[in-house]
Amino acid sequence: MSAGSEERVGFFTDTSVCIGCKACEVACKEWNAIPEDGLSLSGMSYDNTQALGASTWRHVAFIEQPRPEGRTELPLTEPASANGPRHGDGGPAGDMRWLMSSDVCKHCTHAACLDVCPTGSLFRTEFGTVVVQEDICNGCGYCVPACPYGVIEQRPDDGRAFKCTLCYDRLGAGQEPACAKACPTESIRFGxxxxxxxxxxxxxxxxxxxGVTEARLYGHDPDNGVGGDGAFFLLLDRPEVYGLPPDPVVTTRDLPTMWKHAGAAALSLLGGLALSFALPGRGRR
Known part of the structure; x- marks a missing residue:
């Protein structure tokens, strides 16, 4: 960020207190006027949006998995009856747990999408966030494979790319993003x-x-492969469980070296051509 800019802000999402209410998804859609992306049930879980995309800037993941051994089990319902075991009895339901997490664009410090955008549609704001200017986007799609998190997507109707803006318009007015404002458990923290x-x-x-020894941070380290994320998470399992890459690296990391090698190869080729023209001239003398 340049001198005189605003202090860098971002999201901290504490998944240990996420209840999967999807208030953040709804608030994001309402404030940003994002079109609906399908209301049909996926049949896979309660997670029907399934992933981030051009029309899903916040995505609440529902992950069902066996309960880790050694964790305290709480009696979620009344004791077992003649009808069979209840959720807290150690039966089939009692052996499972839900992991829920509200995912979003990471607003990387070293953002590959910025590096590859040919029109300047993607830019770094004074708050340190990364925003797509939809009126400048030409639909080339270079940013889509460049993102190490698979966040950016093109809308099929016009090909333009869309993603979370961290409510850039609200930040300019001194307000917090809509998703953080709507979160009832303060799982999404902004600041x-x-x-x-x-x-x-x-x-x-x-x-x-x-005793929750599996709790860990993801994306908080400024020395990671993307220079630290502007939106980072507290997870209760490995990143892969949440559909996050375990060791993300900015995809344009090797571009300077590649251009250097390409320049050296071009100079060698030009030198060879010049020499091939010079040698026949010497023979005719």
Whole structure:
């Protein structure tokens, strides 16, 4: 960020308190006037949006998995009756748990989508976030494979790319993003990125002391493969379980080296051509 710009802000999503209510998805769609992306049931889980996309800028994942051994089991319903075991009895339902997480564009420090955009449609805001200007996007699609998280998508009707803007218009008016405003459990926290990282570290320490040893942060490290994410997470399992890459790397990392090698190859080719013209001339003398 340049001198005189605003303090960098972002999201910290604490999945340990996400209840899967999807209020963030609804608030995002309503504020940004995002078109609906299908109301049919997927048949796979309660997660019907399934992934981030051009018309899904916030996505609440529902992950059902066996309950880890050693975790405290709470009696979620009344004791077992003659009809069979209940959720908390250690029966089939009691052996499962839900992991829920509201995913979003990571607003990377080193954003490959910015590197490959030929029109300047993608730009870095004064808040350190990454935004697509839809009126400048030409639909080339270069940003789609460039994103290491698979966030950006093109709308099929006109080919333009869309993703989360971190409610750039609300930030300019001194308001927090719509998703964070709507979250009833404060699973989605918005604020200065440095403060969020400190808060997240304290939260992980707290969970570890309470016996939730699998709690970990994802995307918070400024030394990771994308220079740190502007939207990072507290997870209760490995990133792959949530559909996140375990070690994301900016896809344009090797571009400077590639251009250097290409330049050297071009110079060698030009030198060879010049030499091939010079040698016949010497023979005629």
């Amino acid at each position: 200065p990125l440095d403060e969020l990282r400190e808060r997240a570290a304290l939260r992980v320490d707290q969970l570890h002391k309470e």
